[in-house]
Every structure is written in C-alpha cells, then in structure tokens.
Amino acid sequence: MTTESILTIMHTNDIHSHLENWPRIRRSLLDQQRNLKTGVNDVLTFDIGDALDRVHPLTEATLGTANVALLNQANYDAVTIGNNEGLSLHAEQLNHLYDEANFPVLVANFLDAKTHQRADWNQGVHYQQTADGTRIGVIGLTAQFDDSYPLLGWDVTDIGTTLDKILPTVRANSDVVILLSHLGINVDRRIAQRFSDIDIILGAHTHHLLEHGEMVNGTLLAAAGKWGCWIGKVSVRLQEHKIIAKTARVIQTDELPQLPADELEIAGYEQAGRQQLRADKVADLPQALLRSDHSLMQDALKMVQEKTGAPAAMLSSGLFLRDLPAGIVNRDDLLELLPHQMHVMTTSLSGTELKRLMQEVHKNSGFLRGFSLVGVGFRGKIFGELVFAGLAYDERLDQVYYADEPIVPTGEYVIASLDYYKFLPFLPTIEIAGINEIMMNNNLREDYALYLAKHYRLAVNVKE
CATH class of the missing domain: 3.60.21.10 (Metallo-dependent phosphatases)
Incomplete structure (x- = not known):
C-alpha cells in the first residue's frame, strides 16, 4: 500500500x-x-x-x-x-x-x-x-x-x-x-x-x-x-x-x-525594556534641547562634525521625534528621540558636485519638508527640512559657501551626514558622485549618547 x-x-x-x-x-x-x-x-x-x-x-x-x-x-x-x-x-x-x-x-x-x-x-x-x-x-x-x-x-x-x-x-x-x-x-x-x-x-x-x-x-x-x-x-x-x-x-x-x-x-x-533603558543614565542637560528653537538640531550637527572632523554637516529635522528636557537623559529618552537604524557618514565631493548637491536640496526641499517616509532605517514620520552647519547656498548668486568660503569647482570638500541619505532618490549626487564612508562602529543614537555624555557630564553620584 x-x-x-x-x-x-x-x-x-x-x-x-x-x-x-x-x-x-x-x-x-x-x-x-x-x-x-x-x-x-x-x-x-x-x-x-x-x-x-x-x-x-x-x-x-x-x-x-x-x-x-x-x-x-x-x-x-x-x-x-x-x-x-x-x-x-x-x-x-x-x-x-x-x-x-x-x-x-x-x-x-x-x-x-x-x-x-x-x-x-x-x-x-x-x-x-x-x-x-x-x-x-x-x-x-x-x-x-x-x-x-x-x-x-x-x-x-x-x-x-x-x-x-x-x-x-x-x-x-x-x-x-x-x-x-x-x-x-x-x-x-x-x-x-x-x-x-x-x-x-x-x-x-x-x-x-x-x-x-x-x-x-x-x-x-x-x-x-x-x-x-x-x-x-x-x-x-x-x-x-x-x-x-x-x-x-x-x-x-x-x-x-x-x-x-x-x-x-x-x-x-x-x-521591561523601558525599565532597563531608564536605569542607564547618559547625561545631565543644564537646559532643554528643543526642536522649536533649533537647539537640538544644532547640537546634533556639532555631534556629527565632531565625530567625523568634517567642517560641514547636514541633517534633516524629521529625525528628531521629541525634545530633550533639562535634567537627566537616559537611554530610553534617546530611543524615543532617535529610534532609527542609521549611521554617520562622510561624503567627499568636488566643488562642482557639491554645488549640484545643494541645487538638489534646494529643488526638493519643499517636497521633502512634509514627505512621509518609510524604510531605509527611518523610524519617524516625515523627512523634514534639511539643515546645515558650515555649508550654505545663496540662490540669488548661485554660490555655495563651505566653512564661510566660496567653493571652487576643482576643490575637494567633505560633508558629514547619515548613510540613509545615500539610499534615498532625492539627493542622487551623494550616491553617484560622492566618495562615501559609512561609520558602522555605532548607530546614530549611540553616537549621540557618547556626545551627550562627553559634553553634559553626569555627576558621579547620579549613576550610583
């Protein structure tokens, strides 16, 4: 049978x-x-x-x-x-x-x-x-x-x-x-x-x-x-x-x-997860870091500049899902702030390529400001507005300034940002023309925790 x-x-x-x-x-x-x-x-x-x-x-x-x-x-x-x-x-x-x-x-x-x-x-x-x-x-x-x-x-x-x-x-x-x-x-x-x-x-x-x-x-x-x-x-x-x-x-x-x-x-x-994360204190902020007055963004831009040594940096406002109030910051606060799975990255571009990137930013900024995004490590809601440190674009003069100096077409320039910009279709110059170095030793949240711990130190007895 x-x-x-x-x-x-x-x-x-x-x-x-x-x-x-x-x-x-x-x-x-x-x-x-x-x-x-x-x-x-x-x-x-x-x-x-x-x-x-x-x-x-x-x-x-x-x-x-x-x-x-x-x-x-x-x-x-x-x-x-x-x-x-x-x-x-x-x-x-x-x-x-x-x-x-x-x-x-x-x-x-x-x-x-x-x-x-x-x-x-x-x-x-x-x-x-x-x-x-x-x-x-x-x-x-x-x-x-x-x-x-x-x-x-x-x-x-x-x-x-x-x-x-x-x-x-x-x-x-x-x-x-x-x-x-x-x-x-x-x-x-x-x-x-x-x-x-x-x-x-x-x-x-x-x-x-x-x-x-x-x-x-x-x-x-x-x-x-x-x-x-x-x-x-x-x-x-x-x-x-x-x-x-x-x-x-x-x-x-x-x-x-x-x-x-x-x-x-x-x-x-x-x-159980939040209890463990809240027990791990990271920093003590003397004043709040807010989205509304851009203090949070400016602090994060300084972090990526400090990590990479790059004179210029770029981040998007949609990364930040909450403010950081004054006082003790723990790992649960940082998970709520930056739940994303992404990493700091440097991009090297010629002056001509950097100008094209800034033109892409200018062209797409109105769309990206409210663009609902899913995937590529992003765990927020909208992309938001791209904000720069050490980098500016004068539309009237069609001139890009890097570290307060006008760029030259044949110059070489390094900007710090995040790997997820490389995987999005809105800023193609980063992937096509850039020499990109992704820093995988920590994710963005871990890097920011280290920065906060260094610049807003906990009192010794707080951790105990």
Missing part, C-alpha cells in the same frame, strides 16, 4: 519586534504543531529573518536576546537572519545573539571576513527527518548589502555562487529542499527560475504577502507580509517521500483569538 503523508510548514518573517502580535503568533504556531503532528504527518516551523528591531525598548535593552528567548517559546526548527540582525548589531553582539537559542541559525552566504568561514552560531544548512522518514534539507540566505556588511567584518557572498556550491549536495541528501530567503520577492523569483532543485522558497525582506503562494518554474514561493500581521502556512502532500502537491496560504493574526492575558504580556515587554 502506498504511504501518503502531509508536511505542514509554518513560517514567520519580518516581525520587526512588533511584539503586540507575539502572543497570538506563538499560540497559533504551538496549536498547529500540536494538532497537525499526528501519525506520519509532521509540522516544521521557520522564521525568515528581521525578527528583531531595535525600535522596541526590550530589543534595544537586550540587544535582541529577548527576541531570541521569545522565538524559543514557539519551537522553531530553524531561522535565518535579516539585515536587522546583521546590521543593527556589532559583530561581537551578533556572535552572542543566539547563545541561548534552541534552534539552528542558517545563513549559508554569511561569512567572517577574516576567516572566510561561517561563525560558530551559523550552521548554514540544516537536515532533519520528518515523522514518516522524509529527508528535509533547509538552506538559509540573507541579502548582501555590500556597502555595509564589510564594515562590520562580514563577507556576504553572492547568492548564485553560494547555491551553485551547496545546492547539489543538499539536493542529493534531501527529499524536500526548502530555502529560507531573506532576499526579497524579485530575487526569489530569479532563484526559482535558475535553481529548479529548490522545492519551496519561504520569503522575506521586501515585506511581500503571497496569500496563496506563487508557483515559479515548479518552485512554490510563500511569504507572510510584515510585522507578524500574517503567519504563513504551506501544506505539502508526500507519497513515498516525494512531493505530489504543495500549496500555500496565510493566517491573519488579528483574526486569531485574543486572550485577556495578552495585553498584560504585551505591555510587560515594553515596560
């Missing part, structure tokens, strides 16, 4: 520390595991990266280890990482993020730049057998970000080259091959066209939602949107360990039952 079984694959992606959804996600995953693991039928559970985001106080306070502890509750079989795990943590922090994980972490294209080997926490590929003996091979891959990862000591290798190297072995040792892809929908489609040995691609990164999956060249693509608003569910019918059918769907999280204890649990995550 022919043996048939059903393999159910539950998957989450791009939760980004939206822990308001976590109690229902966890319950749903555990219910599926409990109800569908019967006889020869089995359930596998995967997360496809960006589970954490330092915008949440608990993630910021614990550098993501609290998020890993939550994943441990839901019996994940394996996870991969996204850019929030890979880029928002220093290498040493990432190397210890998964110390207490009860699941393997798979990022086959993520290597230590010095050793050209995977770190101890990174298994790359994972094999396991289901209840009926079907062999499952799981590969994890993450997006490259060639401008940023090398600065943190990571070498993220080419996707095609990586799959060419490992896929034949995985295929030879597996009845079903699953790719955990934090690469984005367009890359997933290209992989499916090129690598027919992959049976299922569980996607992430571009926050795409495939409510009923998508079949490309015989490979099933599945993805569950963003923020834990959906949970993915793939059903695979197997006969003698071979796939005879595969389908995908999603479960809408806010349609799942909510228990009275959920709100208390969710509030507890935020409270």
